[in-house]
Amino acid sequence: MTAPTTTPDTVTNRLDLLLASLGGPGLPFSAETLAELDRAETFPAEACAFLDAFGLRRYYVPVEHGGALGDFSAVMTMLRSVSRADLTVAASHGKTYLGAVSTWIAGEPEAARRLGERITHGETVSCALTERDHGSDLLAGEVTARLAPDGGWLLSGEKWLINSATRAGLVTVLARTAEAGGPRGFSLFLVDKSRLPAGTFSCLPKVPTYGIRGADISGIAFHDAPLPEDALIGAVGQGVETIVKALHLTRTGCAAMSLGAGDQALRLAAEFTQGAQAGTIPLARRPYIRRELGDAAAGLLLADAVGLVAMRSVHALTGEMSVVSAVAKAFVPSAVDEIVARLLQLLGPYGLLGAGDPHGRFAKLERDHRIIGIFDGSSLVNRNALIEQFPRLVRAYRKGRWDEAGLAEATGPHVPLRPFRSDALSLLSGDGASVVAGLADAVAQVRAIASAPLAALTERVLDATGRLHEEMAQVRFAPRAVPAHAFDLAERYELCFAAASALHLWVRTSPAGGDETWLRGCLVKALTELGDKVDDTELDVLDDLADALVSRPPGTFRTLLDHLGQAGPADSREATAS
Amino acid sequence: MPLPDSGVETHTVDGLRAWLTDCVATHLDRPADAIDTSVRLSDYGLDSLYVLAVAAELEDHLDISLDPTLMWDNPTIDALSEALVAELAQTHV
Ligand SMILES: Cc1cc2nc3c(=O)[nH]c(=O)nc-3n(C[C@H](O)[C@H](O)[C@H](O)COP(=O)(O)OP(=O)(O)OC[C@H]3O[C@@H](n4cnc5c(N)ncnc54)[C@H](O)[C@@H]3O)c2cc1C
Numbered sequence: 001m002t003a004p005t006t007t008p009d010t011v012t013n014r015l016d017l018l019l020a021s022l023g024g025p026g027l028p029f030s031a032e033t034l035a036e037l038d039r040a041e042t043f044p045a046e047a048c049a050f051l052d053a054f055g056l057r058r059y060y061v062p063v064e065h066g067g068a069l070g071d072f073s074a075v076m077t078m079l080r081s082v083s084r085a086d087l088t089v090a091a092s093h094g095k096t097y098l099g100a101v102s103t104w105i106a107g108e109p110e111a112a113r114r115l116g117e118r119i120t121h122g123e124t125v126s127c128a129l130t131e132r133d134h135g136s137d138l139l140a141g142e143v144t145a146r147l148a149p150d151g152g153w154l155l156s157g158e159k160w161l162i163n164s165a166t167r168a169g170l171v172t173v174l175a176r177t178a179e180a181g182g183p184r185g186f187s188l189f190l191v192d193k194s195r196l197p198a199g200t201f202s203c204l205p206k207v208p209t210y211g212i213r214g215a216d217i218s219g220i221a222f223h224d225a226p227l228p229e230d231a232l233i234g235a236v237g238q239g240v241e242t243i244v245k246a247l248h249l250t251r252t253g254c255a256a257m258s259l260g261a262g263d264q265a266l267r268l269a270a271e272f273t274q275g276a277q278a279g280t281i282p283l284a285r286r287p288y289i290r291r292e293l294g295d296a297a298a299g300l301l302l303a304d305a306v307g308l309v310a311m312r313s314v315h316a317l318t319g320e321m322s323v324v325s326a327v328a329k330a331f332v333p334s335a336v337d338e339i340v341a342r343l344l345q346l347l348g349p350y351g352l353l354g355a356g357d358p359h360g361r362f363a364k365l366e367r368d369h370r371i372i373g374i375f376d377g378s379s380l381v382n383r384n385a386l387i388e389q390f391p392r393l394v395r396a397y398r399k400g401r402w403d404e405a406g407l408a409e410a411t412g413p414h415v416p417l418r419p420f421r422s423d424a425l426s427l428l429s430g431d432g433a434s435v436v437a438g439l440a441d442a443v444a445q446v447r448a449i450a451s452a453p454l455a456a457l458t459e460r461v462l463d464a465t466g467r468l469h470e471e472m473a474q475v476r477f478a479p480r481a482v483p484a485h486a487f488d489l490a491e492r493y494e495l496c497f498a499a500a501s502a503l504h505l506w507v508r509t510s511p512a513g514g515d516e517t518w519l520r521g522c523l524v525k526a527l528t529e530l531g532d533k534v535d536d537t538e539l540d541v542l543d544d545l546a547d548a549l550v551s552r553p554p555g556t557f558r559t560l561l562d563h564l565g566q567a568g569p570a571d572s573r574e575a576t577a578s
Numbered sequence: 579m580p581l582p583d584s585g586v587e588t589h590t591v592d593g594l595r596a597w598l599t600d601c602v603a604t605h606l607d608r609p610a611d612a613i614d615t616s617v618r619l620s621d622y623g624l625d626s627l628y629v630l631a632v633a634a635e636l637e638d639h640l641d642i643s644l645d646p647t648l649m650w651d652n653p654t655i656d657a658l659s660e661a662l663v664a665e666l667a668q669t670h671v
Binding site for chain 1 (some may be wrong): 605606607623624625626627630631633634635636640642644645646647650651653654657
């Protein structure tokens with residue numbers, strides 16, 4: 001099969017055009033259609049079928065296994081686009097990647113090829129880790145696989161609160177294979193429902209949820225279900241290791257989905273504040289509202305910087321993903337949750353209206369987005385993962401040690417990405433975090449090309465980062481007793497990482513004398529959140545961001561990439577809203 | 579990254595066992611002589627994630643990069659000391 005050589009950007013553009021063309025009245029991606037499905041708690045089957053026809057599934061399958069997934073930033077950008085239109089659709093469709101990724105990482109090539117074929121032909125794959133009494137703690141799972149007397153395995157127990165457990169034909173299941181458990185006591189199985197004898201499994205009823213109401217959130221119970229030997233993914237005892245590595249990729253994908261929701265929230269709020277009249281002055285021109293819009297725009301740019309660097313890091317800084325993905329998953333959904341909550345205030349009563357009202361979209365978006373910060377490892381679980389890595393992060397920072405080539409590739413948005421190698425994933429980053437360790441170097445470069453006010457902001461970010469690492473070095477804890485204040489340090493670490501990401505991106509794309517607005521917005525926002533004193537003149541940049549936001553054509557989105565000097569005309573990537 | 583001056587010779591199984599015992603004792607806030615080197619670290623409450631923090635200190639001490647799963651595949655101090663000596667021999671060839 002010779003796939004047409006399309007660059008990632010053109011595929012994304014084609015998807016954006018498709019989504020826009022399906023957004024008209026009565027069509028599957030129209031706000032009304034999606035709101036109605038949500039109200040009826042009905043699966044968005046038609047929207048998913050259009051994504052299938054577009055070929056999105058091929059991007060869940062690596063090229064070497066017969067699909068089109070080469071560049072992770074491409075598939076994540078597409079998921080962001082779908083998320084702008086609807087998170088229920090994005091979570092339901094994107095689930096297949098989560099279901100399959102363990103096989104890409106640890107499966108036999110032949111098993112991966114077969115799975116790739118099933119996926120491109122339309123099969124949905126689910127991933128079942130959670131049980132009724134055990135979520136974040138993977139080592140507590142009770143679902144068990146025993147060796148069957150005549151070969152293969154017998155799987156028993158219940159997985160619950162699982163996306164697509166009922167609709168999927170294939171389910172990746174984490175099961176206990178050693179009675180004592182422990183990190184080598186679990187294995188992964190790819191369960192093919194069509195090969196199970198009747199009565200050996202049953203799907204559990206759909207669970208009503210706060211958001212993404214149409215999604216198939218259910219569960220599956222196994223009753224001595226016989227699995228063939230080749231259902232095992234990787235080696236016996238490799239399950240936890242594989243899943244932890246898989247999460248490095250899927251958590252990064254969650255950040256991309258979150259950014260899509262953030263794009264939509266900002267667009268809806270901007271259009272509302274332009275349209276609604278309070279007295280005679282449009283809301284957007286009132287100083288307080290303008291400042292709030294600017295703050296939200298800066299917050300989203302900062303989150304965007306993390307998302308962009310994280311998805312490029314999958315290729316460029318693969319061994320550091322234990323840090324990068326934890327930052328992305330902890331920071332981006334929390335930042336977007338906060339942006340959405342503050343914009344909801346701006347909409348006043350309109351933010352609370354339900355389906356049927358044009359503004360009902362905002363309330364739905366708020367409900368849908370809340371789940372992103374919970375599944376695939378909550379913000380707290382990810383902060384906990386960061387804290388466990390503090391000693392290494394401090395060590396690398398103090399030694400001034402980072403992967404220079406990897407950092408240049410991860411933060412150079414136009415630099416071609418090296419091929420992804422799953423064997424470079426590591427449970428813990430040996431090199432700390434190059435994005436943060438390389439901050440001083442980037443600040444020195446900024447000093448040479450930026451205005452004095454921008455250079456001053458970057459120096460303050462560097463100071464804050466240095467102080468933070470001293471505090472991180474003091475954190476000591478006994479097993480399972482992470483002190484509460486360490487979570488505050490983790491949040492500050494995320495902010496420093498975000499500011500550093502923005503800085504690196506700017507340094508690599510902005511010629512001397514280039515536009516500084518977006519970067520100043522990001523740094524002002526990060527410093528404010530870090531508790532640094534930011535003065536009034538510095539905050540004015542937020543108003544500039546607000547003005548830019550409300551002056552763009554209705555229905556358009558502008559991501560951070562659009563600020564980073566694309567090869568073509570600057571606005572060529574603007575997508576039309578659905 | 580292996581550095582030439584990491585003092586390979588000093589890392590014998592006994593030396594590493596003693597160092598690991600001290601390290602684990604510090605984490606558990608117990609005297610070193612209360613640690614049995616043939617008991618699984620998880621039995622002392624050092625669960626699979628926490629034990630990775632010990633891996634970080636080990637890397638510092640030995641100045642090498644370790645695959646953290648070494649801690650999972652060698653769950654006692656005795657097993658770990660043996661594995662580390664083998665690992666060090668490989669790294670410094
Ligand atoms: C809509 C939806 C879809 C889902 N889809 C799937 C799916 O497809 N597959 C799947 O396997 N699971 C899925 N889940 C389950 C989800 O991943 C779990 O709910 C989540 O892992 C939390 O587990 P738990 O509910 O047992 O809570 P717990 O793990 O018991 O956590 C309870 C609280 O403690 C916090 N916490 C936990 N550990 C720590 C720590 N170390 N430090 C600090 N705080 C901590 C958590 O953040 C949370 O606030 C889904 C859940 C929902 C709601």
